[in-house]
Amino acid sequence: MVCLGNICRSPLAEGILKSKVNTDAVFVDSAGTAAYHVGNPPDIRSIYIAKKYKIDITNQQARKITVKDFDFFDFIYAMDDSNYNNILLLARNKEDEQKVKMILKESNPTKDLSVPDPYYGGDAGFEDVYKMLDEACTAISSKLS
Ligand code: 4NP
Numbered sequence: 001m002v003c004l005g006n007i008c009r010s011p012l013a014e015g016i017l018k019s020k021v022n023t024d025a026v027f028v029d030s031a032g033t034a035a036y037h038v039g040n041p042p043d044i045r046s047i048y049i050a051k052k053y054k055i056d057i058t059n060q061q062a063r064k065i066t067v068k069d070f071d072f073f074d075f076i077y078a079m080d081d082s083n084y085n086n087i088l089l090l091a092r093n094k095e096d097e098q099k100v101k102m103i104l105k106e107s108n109p110t111k112d113l114s115v116p117d118p119y120y121g122g123d124a125g126f127e128d129v130y131k132m133l134d135e136a137c138t139a140i141s142s143k144l145s
Helices: 009-020 044-052 081-088 094-098 123-144
Strands: 076-078 100-102
Touching (some): 009 123, 044 123, 081 100
């Protein structure tokens, strides 16, 4: 799960998907395309919205995506077009490129939707982001099983 800062959207996506899959069988992680917040915990607003839905994301620490992630992961989900394009810049070949998906394509395959960046907005933005990611992660988990 990849966003820009790895403190708002992708930590939520990581926590939500982990809650829907067998984590002994599926390894789920998140990262950012930027290094601004490396080492930091998720944004307090993401922690609160996750907690509202009984998901604990407090132990996560932001990190920056690296080219090695293509060796470890089968799917790399971007939250928005900018993340998507920046991840593709790291891809070394077609196989790497094919791993990169827009996350909301999983729940809305006929549309080109992005998960909006909630960082500069209010709490309602986090609720909306949670709902979009919850739907997408339900689709991903049924695909994986
Ligand atoms: P995220 O949100 O990409 O969902 O983690 C952001 C977090 C931090 C910043 C921008 C977006 N920032 O500019 O610091």
